[in-house]
Amino acid sequence: AFEAMITENLQRKDVDPIEEAFAFAQLAEKGRTLEDIALKIGKSTRFVFDRIKLNGLIPELKERVRNGDIPLSGAMILSKLDEETQKEFNEEEEEQCTTAMIREFVSNSFMELGNAPWIKDDSDNWENTDIKSCSQCENNTCNHGCLFYEMNSKDARCINAACYEKKQIAYVTQKIQLEYEHLVKVGEPLSFGKTVIIARRPDTYWGEDRKVFYEKTLEAVKQLGFEIVDPDEIFRCKCWYSEDDERTLKMLEDGEVYRCLSFFGHYSPEFNVSFYYVRKETASSTSAVADLKEIEREKINAQLKRAKDIVKEKSAEEMRKWAQEKPYYRRTKELSENEQLVFDVMVLSGCSSTYLEKLNLKKWNGGSDFVNYVKNNQADRHQWYRAFIAECLSSNNVNFYSYLQKCQKILFAEQYPDDFKALSKKLADSYDKKEKKLKERLKELNNDNIEEA
Structure with missing residues (x-):
């Protein structure tokens, strides 16, 4: 019965290779030879053998084969690798890939x-x-x-x-x-007619070994005295016309594109000449970039800013864990002045965007200084408390939580007694009419049951 069930599943038109691999392996474990399996499903012994090999893939790669991110021929190559190498490939190649890319990865790895x-x-x-x-x-x-x-x-x-x-x-x-001739040397301007070596920052998904090799190669090229620039920081965007295309030649002559050389391929050295559009606002009549040092200064300043941002992010992340893990809530003393300040900021930031705009604050703008506003406007505290209450009692959550509905009744019965009474009477009258009508219908149904009995 087990064999019949598997065989029937394998004869479906939509069966995927990973499912086939699992099914063949199950039959083999039950004592069936590859020849038996092949004969039963009408395939060659080699076909069965290759499918069974796919069971050697790690779960992540099996799923990518199912999704079409990895071609079957490439999956066969990956199935022969050990688990660690497969994991390395899966981490480095997160998007759709070709068999050629997989072969290059394996070739370089081994x-x-x-x-x-x-x-x-x-x-x-x-x-x-x-x-x-x-x-x-x-x-x-x-x-x-x-x-x-x-x-x-x-x-x-x-x-x-x-x-x-x-x-x-x-x-x-x-x-x-x-x-390669006419390469730009360190400190030289990017004069038209020359070629500059380009290299981007390592991608975040690169493995550590690959990043180290990349940096070593860059350093070796710099030691030769050649300038290396990041094209995304210097130029506008890449030109996709080929080197011998008439349009490329015309733009080169007019100083609209610049010739660039890259040497780092997907897994190993790979030399390519490409062209990038010049930024008109930074170009001069003789160079693609008016002042390379100014761009370098801007780059360093951006890196300094990013370094500060990283410190802030790490600090915030660590203290976020403190808020989760430390028993701060167990303290029983009255709120300190700073605790009251923090609480007020939380309340104010929880008010509606419409209300906050009246205070020249923006809810989702990191530049709005809620802390200083609270410090300088203590007299308005009760007003933003009420704005916060209104925001909570006007949200969709009221439809789902009875405690919020009770809060509505408590608050508005006190603050707007006439409106609350009028609303209560209106709803009560409506309910009474509906109740009377429904009870009459129930009475009719009950009488019908008595007569039938």
Whole structure:
């Protein structure tokens, strides 16, 4: 019965690969061979084997396969990785990805030399450096017990992460020096006709190792004496026309775009030339940026401001925990002057936006200083208390909580006795009419039951 149920589920048109993988594994655990399973569902043995491999995915990746964020061919590659490496991929690649991206991630994670950029570029030549060629390096798995590197180069891997990283950085610096001309040097203006190296801040989802490698590579390039700028801070936005497009060439000639070079790919060094639109308000007749130092000063000031904001945020977060965890509410003494001030601020900020605007305060504006307003307007305290009460008793919560309804009656019976009496009488009269009508109907129904009996 169990086997029949699973087989029937597998024959649905909408069955997803993860569900298939689970079902095949269940049949295999019950003693069915791969050939048996394949024959029963009309698929090849290889198909069944590949599906079962998907059970090796961590739950987060299984869900992403179901959602279509990860293609099936890419999922097959990921299923072969250990749990920690899968978790690393899931953290680094939060959005939809392609099989090519997954292959690149795996290649970089396992330091496959066949996909290393210096091997692909045929530049595994490190003259005048202390770096060994991969073909002669003892960290190359294909040099372990084999005299001929070329015979095993297809499966070559580096087993020394520090050596691999060193070659990646050396590849970047060497390629920049040998293949790119007219690069802007440190301190030079971004004169039209030159090329500037660009690099953005590391993304927040990057792993720590990736961030460290990025910073090391940037530092190595800076040591060469070249200027590195963040394009988002210097330019308006990216131009998506290709380098040989007539429109790009025209804008280059007119000083509307600037040629930029980036060297950091998704997982490994990757050189790309792109173009960015110049900000007219900061450009001069000869340079894309009138004063690079002024932009740097603005950047530093923004970083200083952000550093202060971080201190405030961390302080607020820590004291928020105090408010949750410390037994402050157990104190039995009268409110201190500061406690009364804080309470008044809480009450005032809880008033309606319409009322607060009359006081030149804004409810959702962090710049409104409620504390100073309370300090300087103590005589108006009872007024904003009443505004707070009105806000609470006019909210939708009144429809759901009986204690608020009781508060309404207590307050308005005292403050507006005539209106309260008139409302009470109106509702009572309405209720009496409805009650009388309904009771008459009940009486009719009861009489009908007696007659039937």
